Amino acid sequence: MSDNRSAWKALAPWLAVFVLLLFAPRFLPRFHVYLFGLIFTTGLLAVSLNLVLGLGGMYQFHHAVFYGIGAYTVAIVITKTALPPWIGFLLAPVVSALLSLAIGLICVRLSKLYFGMLQISLGSLVWAVVFRWYSFTGGDDGIHGISVPDIISSTDGAYYFSLILTAICLILMQRIVNSPFGMSFQAVRDNPVRSEAVGINVKRLQLTGMVISGAFAGIAGSMFVVIEGSVFPELMFWTLSLEIIIMCLLGGWFTFLGPMLGAAIIVLLRTFVGIYTEYWTIILGVVLMLLILFLPQGVLGYFLEKFNRSGMKPVQEEK
Amino acid sequence: MMLLVENLQKAFDGFVAVSDAQLRVEKGEVVAVIGPNGAGKTTLFNLITGQLEADSGRIIFKDENLVGMPPHEICRRGISRSFQIVNIFSRLTVFENVRVAVMSYNKSTFNLFSRAKDIAVSETEDILKSVGLFGKAGRISGSLSHGDQKVLEMAVALGNRPELLILDEPTAGMSPEETRNTLELMKLLSRDRGITILFCEHDMELVFSVANRIMVMQHGRTIIQGEPDAVRNDSQVQEAYLGGSDEGT
Numbered sequence: 001m002s003d004n005r006s007a008w009k010a011l012a013p014w015l016a017v018f019v020l021l022l023f024a025p026r027f028l029p030r031f032h033v034y035l036f037g038l039i040f041t042t043g044l045l046a047v048s049l050n051l052v053l054g055l056g057g058m059y060q061f062h063h064a065v066f067y068g069i070g071a072y073t074v075a076i077v078i079t080k081t082a083l084p085p086w087i088g089f090l091l092a093p094v095v096s097a098l099l100s101l102a103i104g105l106i107c108v109r110l111s112k113l114y115f116g117m118l119q120i121s122l123g124s125l126v127w128a129v130v131f132r133w134y135s136f137t138g139g140d141d142g143i144h145g146i147s148v149p150d151i152i153s154s155t156d157g158a159y160y161f162s163l164i165l166t167a168i169c170l171i172l173m174q175r176i177v178n179s180p181f182g183m184s185f186q187a188v189r190d191n192p193v194r195s196e197a198v199g200i201n202v203k204r205l206q207l208t209g210m211v212i213s214g215a216f217a218g219i220a221g222s223m224f225v226v227i228e229g230s231v232f233p234e235l236m237f238w239t240l241s242l243e244i245i246i247m248c249l250l251g252g253w254f255t256f257l258g259p260m261l262g263a264a265i266i267v268l269l270r271t272f273v274g275i276y277t278e279y280w281t282i283i284l285g286v287v288l289m290l291l292i293l294f295l296p297q298g299v300l301g302y303f304l305e306k307f308n309r310s311g312m313k314p315v316q317e318e319k
Numbered sequence: 320m321m322l323l324v325e326n327l328q329k330a331f332d333g334f335v336a337v338s339d340a341q342l343r344v345e346k347g348e349v350v351a352v353i354g355p356n357g358a359g360k361t362t363l364f365n366l367i368t369g370q371l372e373a374d375s376g377r378i379i380f381k382d383e384n385l386v387g388m389p390p391h392e393i394c395r396r397g398i399s400r401s402f403q404i405v406n407i408f409s410r411l412t413v414f415e416n417v418r419v420a421v422m423s424y425n426k427s428t429f430n431l432f433s434r435a436k437d438i439a440v441s442e443t444e445d446i447l448k449s450v451g452l453f454g455k456a457g458r459i460s461g462s463l464s465h466g467d468q469k470v471l472e473m474a475v476a477l478g479n480r481p482e483l484l485i486l487d488e489p490t491a492g493m494s495p496e497e498t499r500n501t502l503e504l505m506k507l508l509s510r511d512r513g514i515t516i517l518f519c520e521h522d523m524e525l526v527f528s529v530a531n532r533i534m535v536m537q538h539g540r541t542i543i544q545g546e547p548d549a550v551r552n553d554s555q556v557q558e559a560y561l562g563g564s565d566e567g568t
Contacts, residue, residue, distance in 0.1 A: 175431075175432050175434075176431050176432070178434055178435055178436070179430055179431050179432055179433055179434065179435055180422045180427040180428060180429075180430040180433060180435045180438055181428065181429055181430060181431045182435065183415065183418070183419060183422065183435040184419055184422060184423070184428045186408075186410075186411065187408045187411060187415075187419040190408040190409060190410050190411060191406065191407065191408050191409070193370065193406065194402070194406045194407065194408065194475070195419070196369075196370075196389065196390040196391050196394075197368060197370070197390050197391075197394060197399070197400060197402075197406075198391075198394060198399065198419060198420040198423050198475060198476075198478060198479055199391045199394035199395050199399075199420070199423040199424065199479055200391055200419075200423050200428055201389075201391050201428075202391070204429075205428065205429070208429065212431075
């Protein structure tokens with residue numbers, strides 16, 4: 001079957017990357033292993049945002065809330081309850097999805113910018129509660145020294161946890177992008193009026209997209225707890241949401257893995273330029289300006305276009 | 320009676336676009352709505368398919384009142400439409416455009432884990448073949464010529480397997496040849512597939528060659544609905560519309 005063979009051909013490089021990453025902790029210094037874990041986490045977060053932002057064309061302006069709630073769910077289950085820690089990890093995507101549903105039910109009535117603005121206000125409300133509720137969330141101090149299960153508590157353990165979870169989530173999201181739902185979501189992005197006219201319940205579709213995206217953000221949040229061992233309100237502050245949007249734009253928001261690349265660039269910039277100056281965002285600003293002027297498709301979008309491969313949406317006309 | 324529109328009214332900020340529309344469409348008919356520019360034809364269609372909500376009046380489709388129903392519900396009940404100004408998924412391919420509608424008809428819109436590639440393929444191909452766009456299936460629809468985009472408009476509407484197909488100026492901006500093809504297609508859909516068609520059009524030749532009955536609108540109200548000959552000979556119509564020299568395109 002030639003169809004099968006080409007599928008394998010497309011899969012092979014990814015398998016190679018995955019195997020390479022599996023062995024990475026053997027030859028990389030500990031700090032780099034930790035950085036990789038952080039990149040996977042942030043990257044998963046960015047890809048999950050792009051599910052609604054790039055695929056669905058929704059102005060999801062406060063995605064960090066769903067990330068933060070996922071992280072806090074794990075932290076609170078571990079430190080405040082007698083439940084087994086794994087319950088926290090199972091609950092994280094569920095709680096994030098439920099919060100997405102609640103915020104989504106209110107927001108999807110509005111469209112475009114109004115949707116985004118309302119989401120920022122509701123998300124900030126959640127942030128404010130977490131920020132002030134000292135007895136439950138630790139307030140502005142957050143919760144520190146969260147003891148995750150032994151098997152994932154070491155740097156390597158945390159790395160493998162985030163690697164495998166990220167791989168699974170990416171495969172799931174890739175399937176969703178290519179599913180009838182994903183196709184319909186793109187149709188709604190392109191033309192909501194026509195989508196309704198062909199019988200698509202646009203609001204319900206957008207709400208479903210938000211819930212799915214929120215659940216994956218919650219998983220990313222739970223990964224953060226494993227890597228950092230702590231949570232704090234900044235995880236759901238609106239500036240982080242802006243940063244995730246920048247990751248998507250930087251990597252290429254019309255590609256599937258672009259946001260992952262964007263996340264890697266930002267994490268590395270912050271880490272390495274951050275050593276020299278606390279004003280590393282100046283460098284980010286310059287990078288962004290250059291990007292908007294010269295690579296409006298994003299970094300990955302640019303390379304995909306250059307090699308004439310279609311990303312999440314076909315940009316070019318077929319010959 | 321498939322569709323019955325009674326005393327329909329719609330105003331925008333005091334401007335009455337449709338003041339008193341009456342329309343009857345029997346199953347299997349091809350009905351045309353004609354009238355000068357601004358007569359309220361497109362507004363009438365938008366009211367029927369739910370893009371706009373009527374202020375008063377009734378729209379009965381198969382014994383059910385459609386007023387207040389959202390567009391996707393109306394589509395589910397068997398009415399689909401094309402738009403006067405091309406309104407397609409311009410960043411998707413021709414094939415994907417039609418498939419979105421077919422998937423919606425098949426109720427697979429919310430299917431998360433199948434591959435869209437494997438779904439609704441033969442139905443979509445059939446539709447594209449029947450309208451003559453199969454050879455361009457892989458093209459990004461936004462890059463098609465205007466005429467082809469108008470044809471795709473219809474193809475997308477056919478993806479929902481409508482019982483009633485509403486076409487808003489299906490040949491506007493088309494070349495004479497494309498217009499002829501569209502006319503043939505409409506006849507074919509009506510005759511071979513038994514689809515009831517309601518359309519509006521400025522091309523009188525086309526209207527009189529395909530419509531079983533014609534409804535004439537002026538200033539938002541229905542003047543007459545009847546057989547083509549009766550409409551042609553109606554003095555009110557001649558005065559208001561056909562005789563008028565300021566007919567637009």
